[in-house]
Amino acid sequence: MHHDASKPLASSVSPSEGLGPRAWAAARQYGLPIAVGYFPVAAAFGLLARQSGLSVAEAVFLSTWVYAGASQFLVVGMVAAGVPWTGWFLAGAFMNLRHVLFAVAMTPHWKSWSRWQKAVAGFGLTDEVYAVVATGGRRFSRFPEVVGPAATAYVSWIAGTVVGAWGSLAFPQALAKPLEFALPALFLALLAPSLTTRPTALAALVGGSVSLAVSLMGQGSWGIVLGGVLGALVGGLAATSRRRGEARGREEGEAG
Numbered sequence: 001m002h003h004d005a006s007k008p009l010a011s012s013v014s015p016s017e018g019l020g021p022r023a024w025a026a027a028r029q030y031g032l033p034i035a036v037g038y039f040p041v042a043a044a045f046g047l048l049a050r051q052s053g054l055s056v057a058e059a060v061f062l063s064t065w066v067y068a069g070a071s072q073f074l075v076v077g078m079v080a081a082g083v084p085w086t087g088w089f090l091a092g093a094f095m096n097l098r099h100v101l102f103a104v105a106m107t108p109h110w111k112s113w114s115r116w117q118k119a120v121a122g123f124g125l126t127d128e129v130y131a132v133v134a135t136g137g138r139r140f141s142r143f144p145e146v147v148g149p150a151a152t153a154y155v156s157w158i159a160g161t162v163v164g165a166w167g168s169l170a171f172p173q174a175l176a177k178p179l180e181f182a183l184p185a186l187f188l189a190l191l192a193p194s195l196t197t198r199p200t201a202l203a204a205l206v207g208g209s210v211s212l213a214v215s216l217m218g219q220g221s222w223g224i225v226l227g228g229v230l231g232a233l234v235g236g237l238a239a240t241s242r243r244r245g246e247a248r249g250r251e252e253g254e255a256g
Helices: 019-050 056-066 069-080 086-095 095-112 115-123 127-134 143-166 171-179 182-194 198-216 220-255
Strands: none
Touching: 019 056, 019 069, 019 127, 019 143, 056 069, 056 143, 069 086, 069 198, 086 095, 095 115, 095 220, 127 143, 127 182, 198 220
């Protein structure tokens, strides 16, 4: 059963609770599948970064501090094409705006958390981690359960980048492109089980369609942002409409 995004998550556990067994259990159950998908994609990034002229340290720096697959591949492509740093910096920033939306969407569910806990968890909300956390219901209302999968995915991404960058001389360049498909394939696998209600299905349909249409017009970074905003808006309106319909039905049943 998946969580209705329109309902807030309860947080009955103190945010000061240590990481401990809860974080490790969540990391094993939810983080490892994401980590397995991240590692080859990160290795492909490390390989392409080195072949585009970046050093191992620069590739690892991007994975450590940017930590966003799509924008990292975009930056590497723009660097290889000789685009000035202002160009790829702005393009990467626009592409990463969706991560701000992820954090904003989850903040109401983390009201009892400290600021540093919100900052750490927000940083770890990649597309795949957010898909797991946002649909996981109350099990992700506690900090350990969120940071476990997020940290596992983060470590895997950095480790894959190191392996790809250091092993760039041993890997053929043609190997990088097939590895890139692992990331969208992983995201689709995480998205599919959540499409069980009309609001979530509409959100996915509108968001994906808008993103694809704008991307085909040559505005890939804007496509992701607009798709995320409009998809969330349509999904929210559909969820609100459904709740009102259910409320009217209960009122009519009580009146009858």
